[in-house]
Amino acid sequence: xxxxxxxxxxxxxxxxxxxxxxxxxxxxxxxxxxxxxxxxxxxxxxxxxxxxxxxxxxxxxxxxxxxxxxxxxxxxxxxxxxxxxxxxxxxxxxxxxxxxxxxxxxxxxxxxxxxxxxxxxxxxxxxxxxxxxxxxxxxxxxxxxxxxxxxxxxxxxxxxxxxxxxxxxxxxxxxxxxxxxxxxxxxxxxxxxxxxxxxxxxxxxxxxxxxxxxxxxxxxxxxxxxxxxxxxxxxxxxxxxxxxxxxxxxxxxxxxxxxxxxxxxxxxxxxxxxxxxxxxxxxxxxxxxxxxxxxxxxxxxxxxxxxxxxxxxxxxxxxxxxxxxxxxxxxxxxxxxxxxxxxxxxxxxxxxxxxxxxxxxxxxxxxxxxxxxxxxxxxxxxxxxxxxxxxxxxx
Amino acid sequence: xxxxxxxxxxxxxxxxxxxxxxxxxxxxxxxxxxxxxxxxxxxxxxxxxxxxxxxxxxxxxxxxxxxxxxxxxxxxxxxxxxxxxxxxxxxxxxxxxxxxxxxxxxxxxxxxxxxxxxxxxxxxxxxxxxxxxxxxxxxxxxxxxxxxxxxxxxxxxxxxxxxxxxxxxxxxxxxxxxxxxxxxxxxxxxxxxxxxxxxxxxxxxxxxxxxxxxxxxxxxxxxxxxxxxxxxxxxxxxxxxxxxxxxxxxxxxxxxxxxxxxxxxxxxxxxxxxxxxxxxxxxxxxxxxxxxxxxxxxxxxxxxxxxxxxxxxxxxxxxxxxxxxxxxxxxxxxxxxxxxxxxxxxxxxxxxxxxxxxxxxxxxxxxxxxxxxxxxxxxxxxxxxxxxxxxxxxx
Numbered sequence: 001x002x003x004x005x006x007x008x009x010x011x012x013x014x015x016x017x018x019x020x021x022x023x024x025x026x027x028x029x030x031x032x033x034x035x036x037x038x039x040x041x042x043x044x045x046x047x048x049x050x051x052x053x054x055x056x057x058x059x060x061x062x063x064x065x066x067x068x069x070x071x072x073x074x075x076x077x078x079x080x081x082x083x084x085x086x087x088x089x090x091x092x093x094x095x096x097x098x099x100x101x102x103x104x105x106x107x108x109x110x111x112x113x114x115x116x117x118x119x120x121x122x123x124x125x126x127x128x129x130x131x132x133x134x135x136x137x138x139x140x141x142x143x144x145x146x147x148x149x150x151x152x153x154x155x156x157x158x159x160x161x162x163x164x165x166x167x168x169x170x171x172x173x174x175x176x177x178x179x180x181x182x183x184x185x186x187x188x189x190x191x192x193x194x195x196x197x198x199x200x201x202x203x204x205x206x207x208x209x210x211x212x213x214x215x216x217x218x219x220x221x222x223x224x225x226x227x228x229x230x231x232x233x234x235x236x237x238x239x240x241x242x243x244x245x246x247x248x249x250x251x252x253x254x255x256x257x258x259x260x261x262x263x264x265x266x267x268x269x270x271x272x273x274x275x276x277x278x279x280x281x282x283x284x285x286x287x288x289x290x291x292x293x294x295x296x297x298x299x300x301x302x303x304x305x306x307x308x309x310x311x312x313x314x315x316x317x318x319x320x321x322x323x324x325x326x327x328x329x330x331x332x333x334x335x336x337x338x339x340x341x342x343x344x345x346x347x348x349x350x351x352x353x354x355x356x357x358x359x360x361x362x363x364x365x366x367x368x369x370x371x372x373x374x375x376x377x378x379x380x381x382x383x384x385x386x387x388x389x390x391x392x393x394x395x
Numbered sequence: 396x397x398x399x400x401x402x403x404x405x406x407x408x409x410x411x412x413x414x415x416x417x418x419x420x421x422x423x424x425x426x427x428x429x430x431x432x433x434x435x436x437x438x439x440x441x442x443x444x445x446x447x448x449x450x451x452x453x454x455x456x457x458x459x460x461x462x463x464x465x466x467x468x469x470x471x472x473x474x475x476x477x478x479x480x481x482x483x484x485x486x487x488x489x490x491x492x493x494x495x496x497x498x499x500x501x502x503x504x505x506x507x508x509x510x511x512x513x514x515x516x517x518x519x520x521x522x523x524x525x526x527x528x529x530x531x532x533x534x535x536x537x538x539x540x541x542x543x544x545x546x547x548x549x550x551x552x553x554x555x556x557x558x559x560x561x562x563x564x565x566x567x568x569x570x571x572x573x574x575x576x577x578x579x580x581x582x583x584x585x586x587x588x589x590x591x592x593x594x595x596x597x598x599x600x601x602x603x604x605x606x607x608x609x610x611x612x613x614x615x616x617x618x619x620x621x622x623x624x625x626x627x628x629x630x631x632x633x634x635x636x637x638x639x640x641x642x643x644x645x646x647x648x649x650x651x652x653x654x655x656x657x658x659x660x661x662x663x664x665x666x667x668x669x670x671x672x673x674x675x676x677x678x679x680x681x682x683x684x685x686x687x688x689x690x691x692x693x694x695x696x697x698x699x700x701x702x703x704x705x706x707x708x709x710x711x712x713x714x715x716x717x718x719x720x721x722x723x724x725x726x727x728x729x730x731x732x733x734x735x736x737x738x739x740x741x742x743x744x745x746x747x748x749x750x751x752x753x754x755x756x757x758x759x760x761x762x763x764x765x766x767x768x769x770x771x772x773x774x775x776x777x778x779x780x781x782x783x784x785x786x787x788x789x790x
Contacts, residue, residue, distance in 0.1 A: 001559075001592055001621055003652045004505045004527070013658035016460060037457070044455040052666070053448045060439040060636040062432070065411060095490050095638075098660035106526055110399045111506050127659025131501055132399070133528060164396075197396055226396055241455040241665030243490075257398045263408035264522025265493035270636030271447070272664045 006130045014123050014356025021339045022350050030343055033382035035370040036350040038173070038320065041378075042238040042293065045286065047278035052271045063267040066259060067093025067246065071273045074280035075231075075246060081284065084218040086248055092258050093246045095268045097203045097232035100247040101128040104228055107257040108164050108197055109134035115199065116158050117167040118149035120174055120323060120357035120364055122201070125167070137163065138359035143325055143367065146314045147175035150183030155190055165197035165228075166190070170215065171204040174323045174357050174369040176316020178208045179215055188223040196226070197254075203232040203245070204319040206287040209295050212317050224250040235320070236287070237279040244268065244276040294320050300376040304383035308390060323354055323369045326390065331355075331368045334393055342389045349385040401525045409518050409751025416734045417745050425738055428777035430765040431745040433568070433715065436773075437633040437688065440681070442673035447666050458662040461654060462488025462641065466668045469675035470626070470641060476679065479613040481643055487653050488641045490663045492598050492627035495642040496523040499623055502652040503559050503592055504529030510594065511553050512562040513544035515569055515718060515752035515759060517596070520562065532558065533754035538720055538762065541709040542570035545578030550585055560592035560623075561585070565610065566599040569718045569752050569764040571711020573603045574610055583618040591621070592649075598627040598640070599714040601682040604690050607712050619645040630715070631685070632674040639663065639671040689715050695771040699778035703785060718749055718764045721785065726750075726763045729788055737784045744780040 015037055022032050066072070072088040079086050094100040101124075109115065111133035117125055119138035129136045139158050141147040149155070155166065166187060171178045179187075191198045200217035208214055217227045232245035249255055301322060302315050310327030328334045332353045342348055354367035370386075372379055410432055417427050461467070467483040474481050489495040496519075504510065506528035512520055514533035524531045534553050536542040544550070550561065561582060566573045574582075586593045595612035603609055612622045627640035644650055696717060697710050705722030723729045727748045737743055749762035765781075767774055 001503075001590055001646075003502055003648060006505075007502050007652040007655060010652075010655040010659070012655055013460070016658050039454075039457050041454060043453045048455060049450070055444070058438045059434075059436060060443060060634045062434050062635045065408070095494075095663065096661065099490075102660065107398055107402050108396075110401075111528060124659045124661075127656060131526075131656065131659070133506060195396055239455045240457045241662070243662065243664040251396075253398060257402040257405075260402060260405040260407055261522060261526065263411050264405070264519045264526070265497065266491065266519075267636070267638065268490065269638040269664050269667045272667065 006133050010127050010130045011356060015352045018335060018339065018350065021336065025339050025348060029346065031347040033347065033349040033374065033378060033385060035374070035382050036352045038235065038371045038373060039240055040235070040238045040320070040373040041375060042290065044239045045237060045279060045282060047282070048237070048239055048242065048275040051278045052275045055271055055274050060270060063270045063273055065262040065267050067091065068270070068273045068277070071277040071280070074277045078280045079218060082214060082216060082219070084216060086218065090250055090255065091246050091248050092255065092262050093244065093268060093273060095245065096234060096243040097201060097230045097245040098124065098128070100230045100245050101125070101201070102131050103258055103261045104199060104230070104247055105129050105132040105134055106261060107254060112162065113164050114160065114162045115165045115167050116155065116163055117359070118147070119359050120354055122169060122173045123356040126359070136359045140360055140363070141175070143312055143314065143323060147172065147177045150179060150186055152186060152190060155187070159194050163194070163196060165199045167199045167201065168217070169201045171207050171318025173204065173319050174321040174354065176319050176321055178212050178318035181215055181219070184215060184217060184220055188220050191226055192223060197228060198223070198226055199228045199230065201230040203230065203235050206236055206291060207294060207320060208318045209291065209298065210317060218248065226251065228254065233276050233279050239276070239279060242272045242276055244272050294372065296376050297372040297374070297379050301370065301372045301379045301383050304380050304387070308387045320372050321369055322372065323367055325367050328366060328393070330365050334390070337393050338389045342392055344385060344388050347385060349382045349389065351386070401528050405522050405525045406751060410747045413730060413734065413745065416731065420734050420743060424741065426742040428742065428744040428769065428773060428780060430769070430777050431747045433630065433766045433768060434635055435630070435633045435715070435768040436770060437685065439634045440632060440674060440677060442677070443632070443634055443637065443670040446673045447670045450666055450669050455665060458665045458668055460657040460662050462486065463665070463668045463672070466672040466675070469672045473675045474613060477609055477611060477614070479611060481613065485645055485650065486641050486643050487650065487657050488639065488663060488668060490640065491629060491638040492596060492625045492640040493519065493523070495625045495640045496520070496596070497526050498653055498656045499594060499625070499642055500524050500527040500529055501656060502649060507557065508559050509555065509557045510560045510562050511550065511558055512754070513542070514754050515749055517564060517568045518751040521754070531754045535755055535758070536570070538707055538709065538718060542567065542572045545574060545581055547581060547585060550582070554589050558589070558591060560594045562594045562596065563612070564596045566602055566713025568599065568714050569716040569749065571714050571716055573607045573713035576610055576614070579610060579612060579615055583615050586621055587618060592623060593618070593621055594623045594625065596625040598625065598630050601631055601686060602689055602715060603713045604686065604693065605712060613643065621646065623649065628671050628674050634671070634674060637667045637671055639667050689767065691771050692767040692769070692774050696765065696767045696774045696778050699775050699782070703782045715767050716764055717767065718762055720762050723761060723788070725760050729785070732788050733784045737787055739780055739783050742776070742780060744777045744784065746781065
């Protein structure tokens with residue numbers, strides 16, 4: 001009665017690993033600012049719960065395996081807003097982007113096969129790939145270069161005969177990197193030349209700042225047969241707990257494979273789909289408001305961060321994370337210090353150590369990821385606490 | 396850009412495969428009685444939606460990866476009702492029993508390893524095992540023997556060096572087989588001697604009829620370290636669309652492995668957990684009422700079924716399915732006939748061909764599974780339509 005190799009090789013979520021320590025600090029009466037998890041404090045649009053409250057079926061029945069039609073239609077209409085021409089049959093609704101990613105890896109990765117992912121990357125990719133007994137092969141990028149990875153030589157040097165896909169998180173978590181259309185075209189060309197899938201995780205699609213355009217691989221029509229888009233309501237609509245996401249692709253063979261897995265697990269919850277349908281119908285102004293809110297938060301956090309001597313960080317162009325190098329050898333030790341020893345006026349702060357966001361052993365030990373998911377006042381205070389904590393820690 | 400071996404080997408759900416044909420018949424104005432899917436018409440207890448309507452958080456936030464504490468506590472209390480002594484930490488909440496099963500197979504099955512499952516079995520086990528690149532190895536049982544499988548020789552003859560677990564669906568889907576405590580003890584002993592996990596899918600726990608006791612492998616305390624229980628609100632509370640299930644085990648190493656996967660996908664939807672918490676608090680009388688309802692449906696369906704010349708079926712002792720042999724070579728052809736050619740007063744009927752419930756090629760071609768999920772009047776009429784359809788088909 002042993003556990004499997006794949007599970008033994010998985011890690012506990014480095015984002016959630018320090019939660020017990022955070023909870024203990026809170027139980028002891030400390031206020032803890034949570035910059036460790038991408039859980040915004042932005043209110044979920046009321047239409048989500050309103051639609052659910054009005055749901056009057058007497059039997060909470062199974063939904064279609066590929067998602068309810070009104071939701072798929074609403075997603076199609078939403079994609080049209082950016083000029084992308086998908087149809088209901090190109091969409092499978094999933095339990096968040098997470099299930100879409102796991103299902104995708106199960107569909108395209110045989111045991112031992114690899115996906116290329118620019119590192120640092122959203123840490124749970126490890127787990128999704130391991131579920132398929134696959135591997136994440138990193139394209140290493142650096143904070144000093146703004147985590148730039150759309151470079152032919154850099155990408156091609158990582159491709160092997162085991163590579164099956166290039167994964168792009170666009171905008172990037174934890175890097176905030178936003179691809180331009182030219183960069184996307186380059187990645188498409190490389191994928192075509194090496195016969196790879198492009199797996200584009202676009203759950204932060206609208207979070208592109210400072211005049212950057214919203215870009216999606218769905219706009220690369222010429223390459224549509226190899227493109228798989230992952231999406232979710234979690235971040236865009238501050239509805240992380242709804243767990244409604246989807247996989248989108250014009251590749252019919254791929255969608256048939258995905259549907260087999262989707263049918264196996266029957267469907268995702270019915271009422272969350274009813275609520276999510278209304279989210280996708282929100283007017284374009286909603287996205288502008290949310291974007292303005294996050295730009296303010298980013299700027300507030302970045303300004304405070306720049307007050308920390310020795311910090312290395314480039315202002316991110318998208319998503320709602322910042323990864324920064326701190327003047328410590330091991331940010332995990334520093335985080336433990338913040339949660340167990342430090343306080344300022346009864347308050348402390350939590351971030352995510354960045355080591356778990358790298359696949360290359362040893363990288364990221366001196367980096368942290370913060371999520372700028374709190375209002376500006378709280379963000380400033382939270383980053384101030386990192387600074388004060390660091391001063392005390394280094395004394 | 397090929398799909399994976401595992402996905403190529405998966406089948407489309409034989410339960411859902413004929414849905415397009417059923418929808419077409421409905422679009423043409425026919426009334427179709429659905430005996431093909433375990434979707435009861437019993438009303439979901441009002442407390443589910445009531446708790447959700449009263450949920451007043453402004454942000455629909457992530458839940459804990461292992462499930463919200465009130466839900467886990469409610470499940471613990473519910474298990475105590477049957478004398479089982481589980482704690483919150485022994486429970487991981489999942490998206491239905493389906494996700495619990497997939498996660499379990501990922502945790503215990505390396506590629507190529509096998510689980511023993513008495514056949515016919517719930518067809519999606521194929522997909523769950525394939526997700527782990529594992530295999531279902533069948534223990535073949537027969538309608539003529541009432542699908543009895545708790546037999547030392549029968550089970551041991553199927554164990555190989557690739558076997559990792561014995562899966563028991565208790566009460567069984569599609570067989571209705573209910574294990575006695577002595578039978579469970581025998582299975583535990585065999586599992587111990589061969590160092591196997593016992594994976595007990597008990598989503599129909601209360602659906603044990605004709606004086607049969609509710610039995611659970613959770614009652615086999617001596618063997619608790621190798622026992623994994625799969626549960627769900629879907630059937631018990633007629634809440635299939637809530638997609639709330641769980642895996643329960645006292646084996647801490649196993650639970651740690653499961654937690655890694657659970658953390659990767661973050662959590663299941665928050666509000667469905669809020670609703671499901673109330674379901675598990677329903678008084679014991681609720682189960683008695685539901686059981687009485689299903690006994691009535693079973694008896695009505697069985698009585699009608701026995702009017703069909705040449706049918707072979709033993710009255711099932713549990714769950715809400717009956718598998719029956721029909722006097723045709725291929726029930727799929729007959730089903731297509733029912734959906735495309737037959738009608739009686741504008742009505743027809745759908746069932747699930749049983750072939751997909753077998754792992755052994757060639758078995759089950761002349762068997763159908765019906766779910767007795769409709770009220771007695773509808774059940775009688777639906778089975779009558781099978782009889783009338785068969786008369787016309789064989790003419």
